[in-house]
Amino acid sequence: MINHVSLQGRFTKDPELNHSSNNISYVRFTLAWSEKLKNIENNCFLNCVAFNKFAEFICNYFKKGDMAIVEGKLITKSYEDQSGDKKYTTELRIDKAHFCGSNKKQDSQTTDEDEDDALPF
Secondary structure, X not given: OOOOEXXXXXXXXXXXXXXXXXXXXXXXXXXXXXXXXXXEEEEEEEEEEEEHHHHHHHHHHOOOOOEEEEEEEEEXXXXXXXXXXXXXXXXEEEEEEEEOOXXXXXXXXXXHHHHXXXXXX
């Protein structure tokens, strides 16, 4: 079975690098995008997590508002809340990240060809 997701979205906040008790680097962040169906715009959000070199790459090169293309697999977890109800969470475990769009710091001489070149990690 295949579990592969590619998603293009914007960072909702600056990613921050964390370390587990085993000294594993990780970052949790949310990507946002919007879809328009029958003239109704729907804002979508997906929680993402990256580990080790991918986490460090994301924290070094992306910030709030930046657009990225990420690839990975969907992970669903369950837990019981304080009242004993079963809750589910879904997140995208990142194994690739790509730059997308123009760099805001570049001058206005960026061409459409430059924007189409995604640089894989």
